[in-house]
Amino acid sequence: MSTPFQSPPGTPEILVERLREAGYAAEAVEEATGGVVAVAGLVTLEGGAQVFAKTILGPDSDVFTVESAGLAELRSRGGVNTPDILCVSPRLLVLERMRPRRDEEHFWEQLAHMVAALHMSTVTERFGWHRDGWLGRMRQDNTWETDGHAFFAERRILRWLPEPLVEAAFDREERRALERLCASLPELIPPQPPCLTHGDLWQENIVATGDGAPVLIDPAVSYTWPEADLSMLWCSPRPAVAERFFAVYREIAGLQDGWEARMPVLHLRELLSTIAHGDDDWGAAEAVREIARPFRTRPAEPARPER
Missing domain, CATH: 3.30.200.20 (Phosphorylase Kinase; domain 1)
Incomplete structure (x- = not known):
């Protein structure tokens, strides 16, 4: 905790x-x-x-x-x-000092080139980082791990469940659904090698140089799946022109089939962190419930009377 x-x-x-x-x-x-x-x-x-x-x-x-x-x-x-x-x-x-970004297609294309180069040039064998980090006011556990599914389950999802506000937000069955989701990660997320990721890649952490080139600030770095970075940008508020980022990134780095459907699962870390920080007035808990809904156990059907 x-x-x-x-x-x-x-x-x-x-x-x-x-x-x-x-x-x-x-x-x-x-x-x-x-x-x-x-x-x-x-x-x-x-x-x-x-x-x-x-x-x-x-x-x-x-x-x-x-x-x-x-x-x-x-x-x-x-x-x-x-x-x-x-x-x-x-x-x-x-x-x-940096400058506010200008939300134009060229800017988001430049950003896609920069993030794709980051992910493609830093591929390694282990998940984590040489030191723990911070996500907001709370620790980010970056303990090294060779299994990406275990890393994401333990360090990025289950890590949040003991936090008091997360405990209060979900009942026992909802927490068990999240645990079942984590056990199913190998079926949900295809194998991907880890790479260096920004870790908190949403629009407020994207600014610009004086000549308009993209700059990243406020990182929560670790070596993990590149799609974890993409999920933060995909699932957070973003301008419509940011769609150009995903098109260009896909052209450069490639994305495995079904990547859009995986984005909400990878975004669970951010949703749970939001709840743990006491900032759930926009519906993070309900979003978590919706993602975990397929992993809830079905109630037993009542026995049919014999004829």
Whole structure:
């Protein structure tokens, strides 16, 4: 069971203070919204330069060192555009400023080329990573495993069931249905070699350089099935033009038949994480029930009276 971070209040003062401690003189902070872990924002420094910075409250942790290591690995091993890391400590992460993306076909085609190259160039033999990571405020178990179905079952689905809010969301039979689904993963997901994945590839983690090229931020990296990355983008809100991403990715990297039908199963990790973080007001629990419904046991039929 995970111990979540303390939820930060919506105030940038602590961020300004910790920037000052690290040698950055902040003149203004445009606070970012939507995050669940950090106090973050676009910071204007004395002299006019801008950086993106974030801090967390509560005890020091390795969340920023893990994030920076993930960004570095995506760039060095996978050729992914990521922000330059300007400062990292247990309390502070300072990154190169990026720009909002422009949702045009060319952008999503570029992104497809970048993600396909990441997946195709980093194929390996083991699932996991050399250290555990974070997904939101909670630990991501990246213990090495040679069996991809066992890895996804234990580290990405069943790992969430003991979390208090997940326990409260599902009854015993619903949890057993998820366990049966996990036992059936070899029949649901065809064998695929692991590769380096971003791990949290939805639209809010896709931004752009100054000249408009795609950039990935806020990773939860591990070596796992490439379709796990695709499921995050497929099943999360996305602009209509993002359909071009899947068409181009399929042309470059290929996808095994039935990939669209597998996306919801691979998205279970995100749905369960959403519930565990207390953010289920948009229906994540019902989505989990629908995915697991075929694995519920059927009630016994009543005996027919003899004639």
